[in-house]
Amino acid sequence: MSIKKKSRLVYPIIVPTSYGKVGTINSYIINDGDSLSLIDAGIHTEKYKDALITTLAANGYRISDLSRILLTHHHEDHVGLVNWILQKKDIPVYAHHEAVPRLMVEQEFLVMRKNFFTELYISMGCIEEAQPRLEKLQQTIEHKNENTLQTIIRPLGEGDSILGMKVLETPGHSADSISFYDEERQWLLAGDVVLKKTTSNAIVDPDIKGNRLPTVKQHKESLKRLQQLDVEYLFAGHQEIIEDHHNVISQKLDKIQHKANRLYSFINEGTHLPKEIAQNLYGHKFNTEFSLVMSEVIGYLDYLEEEGLIEKSLQNGIWHYKALK
Ligand SMILES: [Zn+2]
Incomplete structure (x- = not known):
């Protein structure tokens, strides 16, 4: 299967997985007529290698025909085969500059x-x-x-363009999330910023300098920004290719607001400690999925604080949250 427009083709690689709850792990090959580019590099499994080789072969190509790799972000299910590909052919790898210390x-x-x-x-x-x-x-x-990538990463940032696609910084899911926008074809490769069925979590992380990023706010702004673009196909990092990105994003934005409201009501009703808020909201998942749950709670606490709805005070070294309105 391929998608074609104005002498450019996309070959999607969509591989079912039991990894997380994401359904499939996707990457995409762009054939611009002169060269092949791989957008994201899947996960490091034999199954994924097979899928990449098979997709290339179905269109008359081999791994050695790839000219470059573009990464939407540094997570392991998007960079899995980079080193394996580089062993076969040394090609340039592009990613956001925040990805560099993470990938190196x-x-x-x-x-x-x-x-x-x-x-x-x-x-x-x-x-x-x-x-x-x-x-x-x-x-x-x-x-x-x-785990280190066996290459030097070529950094990309807002305002750059590659293969005629605009690089858009769309942080939130990760500090280094970028989207590639082919305005002429109305194609958007957005990594994990927008997934059709599951919420891509805004994951708490420091930036290169060690500052905590306002991830929920960033994620929301990234979604709004992508929503405004003219898009025919949104090539997502997981699940199916999205053809109604405007609606899908509206639902994501509603969900973010809904979750923020729930957290606020817990605090308003007298739950002041982050740990208790997390336990109220997620029950036993607080223990089984600690890192994701806490990430989510901290992200939303920061968000509510920025919105002026709550404030925090340090008591015996631990933040206590209080509703303001
Ligand atoms: Zn992913």
Whole structure:
């Protein structure tokens, strides 16, 4: 299957997966007539390698025909085959500049990131529950050489353009999320910013300098920005290709508002501690999916605070939240 417009083709690679709850892991090959570009590189499994090889072969190509890789963000289900492809052919890899320390697994960045999360979980009153997460972050530091991309990444940012596509910074899901917009064809490759069926979480993370990013607000702004574009096909990082992006995004924005309202009402009714808010909202998932749940709660607390609906005060080193209106 391919999608064609104005002498350019997209070959989607959509592979069912049990990874997370995302349904499929997608990447896309763009054939611009002169060269082939891979947008995102799936996950590191034999099944995904097969899918990439098969899609290329079905159109008369091989791995060695690829000319470049473009990454929408640094998560492992989007960069999985980069090193494997580079072993076969050394081609340029492009990603947002915030992706560079994450993909190059830079020591200084990883140590900063672990300290960032340690302090964050202490101040959110859940340092005990956070131990497995912190151990994982430590493991990443110790095994960093195994995970590093074997290349120099070419950084992209807002205002850049590549293959005639505009690079749009669309952070929230991750600090380095970018979308590629082919205005002429009304094609949008948006990584995980908009998924058809599941909510792509705004995930708490520090930027390169160690500042906590206002992820929910960023995600909301990114969604609004993409909604305004003329789009025929939105090529998403998971699930099906979206043909009614305006409606899909409206629903996402409603959900964000709904969740913000729920959190606010908990606080308004007298739940003041982040940990208790998380337990009220997510029940046993607070323990089984600690990292995602806490990320979500912290993201929304920051959001409500920025909106002037709540305020926080430090008591014995732990933030207490209070409703303002
Ligand atoms: Zn993903």
